[in-house]
């Protein structure tokens with residue numbers, strides 16, 4: 001039974017969060033970069049970090065499932081949607097502080113908002129992440145990263161390198177200021193994967209830099225992405241589907257197996273970058289899941305490597321039906337610039 005039918009739950013949330021503020025049965029597809037996903041039984045937009053904390057505490061008190069949604073850039077929402085409360089984080093305040101610091105609520109958007117304000121003030125440290133869709137919360141969750149500047153591009157730079165401190169709501173319900181060590185950052189990893197802590201705000205320690213050089217880095221990184229990744233505006237996706245395989249490359253393996261352009265319904269392995277699945281129009285979460293499973297199966301059979309999804313699966317998924325379209329091999333393959 002949809003949670004929405006439990007009127008006491010709805011009344012409790014309205015009393016806690018405001019009568020006009022809690023919505024029922026809200027489609028989630030528009031709030032994801034994949035443009036896929038069924039409805040949330042209950043939906044609330046948190047406009048400040050206090051509202052975000054209050055919504056999480058209310059859901060915990062009720063004992064109902066909840067999910068904090070950033071830009072929905074790293075998730076696949078099931079076609080049946082989410083049985084519980086989706087809290088969309090639109091707490092987007094930010095300001096520059098003395099000592100070259102930038103403070104931001106966790107719903108603040110890294111690009112363009114934070115990067116533009118930092119670069120505009122001649123402060124370096126965030127410009128690497130230009131063009132990557134992410135809120136501050138999502139960035140700490142996954143330790144947002146990109147290649148170091150050209151021409152060397154000799155390493156990966158991570159957002160942990162400029163994090164000074166963060167305000168969190170802990171799994172135990174306490175508001176705390178924590179330093180970077182708390183997060184135990186790794187590649188695509190932070191403690192937020194294990195603990196039910198919520199990021200409310202973060203402060204970044206930036207460094208004075210040459211704005212012209214920062215603009216140069218931004219232009220080069222945007223060009224790098226444009227050349228390799230399908231454009232989100234016309235080919236909705238969730239970025240890389242599978243985790244990095246050090247020194248080998250998930251994308252390269254899929255490409256070498258000739259899977260670019262393979263489709264199940266409207267879900268397609270991007271002909272531009274083999275580790276990205278794009279929604280060609282009306283793709284369902286079931287089709288994306290089936291395509292993920294198909295790619296895993298082919299790559300494992302041919303190379304022995306088991307690809308692990310990097311994206312988070314959220315909500316309820318339809319069981320795969322026998323009527324689901326079968327995989328159709330791709331015909332056109334765009335040569336990847338690194339091959």
Ligand SMILES: NC(=O)C1=CN([C@@H]2O[C@H](COP(=O)(O)OP(=O)(O)OC[C@H]3O[C@@H](n4cnc5c(N)ncnc54)[C@H](OP(=O)(O)O)[C@@H]3O)[C@@H](O)[C@H]2O)C=CC1
Pocket residue numbers: 067068069070071072073074075089106107132133134135136137138139140141142143144145192193197198199200238239240312
């Ligand atoms: N490098 C690239 O090209 C790309 C990278 N990405 C990555 O995807 C992420 C997208 O971020 P975004 O769209 O904002 O997030 P999403 O809405 O995609 O949510 C992703 C996860 O982040 C967690 N999360 C979000 N906000 C908070 C918060 N305030 N506190 C604690 N956890 C939170 C949630 O985990 P939980 O359920 O555990 O609360 C959720 O599962 C970024 O990390 C970015 O690096 C995405 C696309 C491309």
Ligand SMILES: C=C(O[C@H]1[C@H](O)[C@@H](CO)O[C@H](OP(=O)(O)OP(=O)(O)OC[C@H]2O[C@@H](n3ccc(=O)[nH]c3=O)[C@H](O)[C@@H]2O)[C@@H]1NC(C)=O)C(=O)O
Pocket residue numbers: 145146147156238239240241242243244245248249250251252253255272273274275310336338339
């Ligand atoms: C896109 C994301 O992150 C990106 C991040 O933007 C960039 C830059 O730092 O490095 C990674 O991309 P990537 O393209 O190097 O990763 P993979 O998909 O594993 O590809 C590895 C390598 O395979 C080769 N490759 C890739 C795609 C393709 O179609 N053909 C091909 O040959 C390329 O040489 C590539 O460099 C991150 N992906 C992963 C899985 O770690 C994301 O997180 O959503």
